[in-house]
Amino acid sequence: NGMTDYHYTPHAEDDHTHNTEPPCDVCPRNGVCVPHVQCPAHVRDGAQNPQCHLEGTQHIGVCCSTGRRHAAESVRKFRSSVNAEDVKEVHDQSQQRLDNLLVRADVLKDLNYATVNTSDPSYGHHLSVMTYDSRAQTLGRGALLNLFAAQEFKARNVITDEDLELEFTDHADGPFCPPQPLCPNKPIPYKKVGGECNNQKNLDWGAVNTGYERLLPPDYSDGIWAIRNSITGLPLPSARTVSSALILEGNRPSGTLNLMFMQFGQFITHDISTGVVVSLDNGDAISCCFGNGKLIPVQLQHWACAPIVVDKKDIFYGQFGQQCLNFVRTQLAPRSDCTVGYAKQMNGVTHYTDLSHLYGSIEEKILELRAPGGLLKTFKDFGRDLPPLTKRKECLNMHDGAACFESGDNHGNQIISLTVLQTIWTREHNRIARALSKINPTWEDIKIFFETRRILQAVYQHIIYNEYLPLLLGPRMMGMFGLRSTPGYSSSYDPNVNPSLTVEFASAAMRFGHSTVDDQLTVLSPQHKGIYESIFIPEVMFQPSRLRLKPFLDRFLIGMSWQPMQSVDPLVSESLSRYMFHGGSPFGLDLAAINIQRGRDYGVRSYNAYRKLIGMKPFKHFHQFAPSAAQRLSSVYASPEDIDLWVGGLLEEPVEGGVVGPTFANIIADQFSRLKAGDRYFYDNAPDVNPGAFTPSQLKEIKKVTLSRIICDNSDGIELFLHSPNAFLRSDLKRNEPVPCDSPTIPVMDLSRFKEN
Ligand code: HEM
Numbered sequence: 001n002g003m004t005d006y007h008y009t010p011h012a013e014d015d016h017t018h019n020t021e022p023p024c025d026v027c028p029r030n031g032v033c034v035p036h037v038q039c040p041a042h043v044r045d046g047a048q049n050p051q052c053h054l055e056g057t058q059h060i061g062v063c064c065s066t067g068r069r070h071a072a073e074s075v076r077k078f079r080s081s082v083n084a085e086d087v088k089e090v091h092d093q094s095q096q097r098l099d100n101l102l103v104r105a106d107v108l109k110d111l112n113y114a115t116v117n118t119s120d121p122s123y124g125h126h127l128s129v130m131t132y133d134s135r136a137q138t139l140g141r142g143a144l145l146n147l148f149a150a151q152e153f154k155a156r157n158v159i160t161d162e163d164l165e166l167e168f169t170d171h172a173d174g175p176f177c178p179p180q181p182l183c184p185n186k187p188i189p190y191k192k193v194g195g196e197c198n199n200q201k202n203l204d205w206g207a208v209n210t211g212y213e214r215l216l217p218p219d220y221s222d223g224i225w226a227i228r229n230s231i232t233g234l235p236l237p238s239a240r241t242v243s244s245a246l247i248l249e250g251n252r253p254s255g256t257l258n259l260m261f262m263q264f265g266q267f268i269t270h271d272i273s274t275g276v277v278v279s280l281d282n283g284d285a286i287s288c289c290f291g292n293g294k295l296i297p298v299q300l301q302h303w304a305c306a307p308i309v310v311d312k313k314d315i316f317y318g319q320f321g322q323q324c325l326n327f328v329r330t331q332l333a334p335r336s337d338c339t340v341g342y343a344k345q346m347n348g349v350t351h352y353t354d355l356s357h358l359y360g361s362i363e364e365k366i367l368e369l370r371a372p373g374g375l376l377k378t379f380k381d382f383g384r385d386l387p388p389l390t391k392r393k394e395c396l397n398m399h400d401g402a403a404c405f406e407s408g409d410n411h412g413n414q415i416i417s418l419t420v421l422q423t424i425w426t427r428e429h430n431r432i433a434r435a436l437s438k439i440n441p442t443w444e445d446i447k448i449f450f451e452t453r454r455i456l457q458a459v460y461q462h463i464i465y466n467e468y469l470p471l472l473l474g475p476r477m478m479g480m481f482g483l484r485s486t487p488g489y490s491s492s493y494d495p496n497v498n499p500s501l502t503v504e505f506a507s508a509a510m511r512f513g514h515s516t517v518d519d520q521l522t523v524l525s526p527q528h529k530g531i532y533e534s535i536f537i538p539e540v541m542f543q544p545s546r547l548r549l550k551p552f553l554d555r556f557l558i559g560m561s562w563q564p565m566q567s568v569d570p571l572v573s574e575s576l577s578r579y580m581f582h583g584g585s586p587f588g589l590d591l592a593a594i595n596i597q598r599g600r601d602y603g604v605r606s607y608n609a610y611r612k613l614i615g616m617k618p619f620k621h622f623h624q625f626a627p628s629a630a631q632r633l634s635s636v637y638a639s640p641e642d643i644d645l646w647v648g649g650l651l652e653e654p655v656e657g658g659v660v661g662p663t664f665a666n667i668i669a670d671q672f673s674r675l676k677a678g679d680r681y682f683y684d685n686a687p688d689v690n691p692g693a694f695t696p697s698q699l700k701e702i703k704k705v706t707l708s709r710i711i712c713d714n715s716d717g718i719e720l721f722l723h724s725p726n727a728f729l730r731s732d733l734k735r736n737e738p739v740p741c742d743s744p745t746i747p748v749m750d751l752s753r754f755k756e757n
């Protein structure tokens with residue numbers, strides 16, 4: 001339909017053509033054969049990383065002796081240590097800079113213009129990216145202190161650009177050391193709420209409030225935190241300029257996948273990644289734009305401001321006189337070994353797939369959410385269980401009967417389809433907890449709660465790896481990265497693997513999902529072949545009150561199963577690119593521009609760098625893209641070397657049997673392979689590594705569960721009696737026609753296997 005020519009066709013022959021030698025059978029010098037994306041050193045000048053066969057597969061990888069380190073081993077030079085007096089001076093100076101900064105920021109909180117009004121579209125954004133964990137702020141400040149020290153060490157030539165880039169700065173400690181987690185001596189069967197103590201050597205790997213890792217060293221223009229420039233040395237085009245030229249509005253429904261596939265992607269995202277954006281001391285949101293849509297001059301801005309400049313003649317914002325889109329940078333996290341270095345962004349949730357968005361990432365939260373009987377608290381609304389009402393002011397529109405709900409991550413109201421999933425999973429917890437307490441009448445509440453959590457986390461991981469990822473990544477990637485779920489125990493745990501999220505995944509690849517969102521949510525009656533309601537999604541962002549209407553949940557779940565999601569391409573619904581969180585305002589935010597700016601905030605390299613990383617040729621000329629994309633790209637970017645990763649990735653044709661192009665697919669596959677191999681508690685790890693391992697017969701039951709089972713068991717049973725066996729595929733597909741909930745194609749897990757002997 002004409003839209004596909006925004007893609008270019010990835011050429012299979014592109015893969016690895018730069019190396020003509022036959023792949024090695026055994027890697028030399030203790031090298032391990034890994035997919036290209038997992039060996040950053042192979043793209044460095046002069047790197048010697050022969051190609052090889054990935055273990056047990058036909059796929060080609062690269063011999064890597066440097067693990068996930070950025071450098072080839074020979075690059076490392078011995079460095080003398082730093083004079084103690086110099087260090088003290090640097091530390092004192094950093095402290096002074098921090099003090100000054102905080103004083104200046106404190107003044108801003110009393111100035112009206114510098115904070116976001118609750119009626120401003122930016123307020124919904126603030127609700128999506130904030131944390132209520134006070135420790136995050138202390139750590140963020142410590143990280144800033146160390147960042148200043150890095151700048152000062154660099155100015156004094158104690159550390160070089162290369163040291164910074166390759167993280168060879170361990171001879172230069174910063175003034176701030178984060179506290180180390182306290183871990184029990186004896187392994188406990190349950191994941192810690194905050195994710196710490198999972199890895200036994202690196203206690204804080206994957207924990208809440210720790211930094212993102214990266215696939216490639218950052219591209220900061222000062223090597224430390226300043227936003228990347230064009231390779232011409234000039235600033236990059238504004239993120240809004242790029243968005244308005246390249247990210248278009250359009251309708252291209254997926255032929256196979258439904259809205260649940262879209263929504264489950266965001267659900268997983270909220271579990272594993274929330275870049276905590278800097279806010280004022282009192283928790284208020286920072287504004288980098290005046291109320292009239294003009295830019296606040298740099299000297300009056302908060303230090304974390306990086307507002308997106310909007311052209312006066314902007315095709316959409318122009319008519320409203322908006323020349324500024326608010327953008328605040330993500331808070332930083334200190335390195336756990338106290339060293340200084342380039343900026344690392346802070347993840348405000350546990351990196352692991354542990355349902356932290358249901359249970360919380362901090363102790364206080366899980367205590368707040370627990371109810372007697374090992375249950376999760378609920379709000380009983382005319383006999384139906386909904387998540388508990390929140391005490392925070394979170395509904396963007398407080399009409400009569402308006403309701404916003406509590407969740408483990410505080411962002412569960414962002415869009416009603418997400419709140420629906422929060423509801424289903426809350427109910428599934430309570431369903432299992434009730435069953436367990438019948439089967440094991442002697443168990444105390446706390447045991448019921450944590451055993452239920454352990455089972456639910458397992459079921460959820462199974463759905464991700466067994467149902468969601470294969471459709472997202474296609475069979476080739478699943479095989480290459482060892483992601484496939486197999487019967488029985490798996491043996492993929494590797495204590496050297498850091499599970500932490502990468503900036504490339506969080507700021508670009510996983511944001512493919514923004515292209516899959518449809519403007520409208522349809523509430524369907526398939527029996528009557530009719531539509532009850534079609535909802536414009538900005539009306540249900542932070543306004544999930546419809547959930548209180550009795551038949552809504554069932555009808556909505558049916559609709560999500562039938563309604564196609566949008567395909568992954570450079571088309572993004574205007575409800576995200578123009579009206580996001582608009583509330584009562586005639587315009588909202590542009591999430592596409594925010595994604596682009598976030599990538600720059602995180603120092604993500606340009607698209608070409610990641611093509612090289614995954615073993616494809618970079619694009620030298622714009623005309624290598626499809627004609628329409630080429631023209632648009634060259635109208636905004638000075639060079640193909642400047643293209644933002646999120647934009648370049650969306651232009652790719654999907655991998656076979658998957659949804660995203662090769663660059664995103666590799667970044668995402670890498671992430672989920674590390675979330676598996678780096679999680680000691682991964683649900684199908686055997687008892688030799690996993691202190692919370694299941695018995696073989698319990699595991700067998702867990703591996704029966706599908707998302708359709710969870711939907712069937714936790715809908716209201718008012719109108720939903722049938723469901724498609726595969727919850728992510730459209731219900732109008734031939735082999736996915738809805739079947740009764742008790743049909744054997746939607747298998748049931750036998751909880752009697754969880755009776756304690
Ligand atoms: C349903 C409507 C959705 C809305 C309103 C929405 C909104 C947002 C917002 C406001 C942010 C923060 C942007 C920033 O400041 O950097 C964000 C981040 C993100 N979104 Fe979405 N999103 C939606 C759907 C999705 C879907 C379907 C996916 C994936 C399949 C997804 C993946 C992500 C990821 C990976 C991030 C980065 C999270 C982080 O690390 O902080 N989103 N989204």
Ligand SMILES: [Ca+2]
Nearest residue numbers: 271350352356
């Ligand atoms: Ca988590």
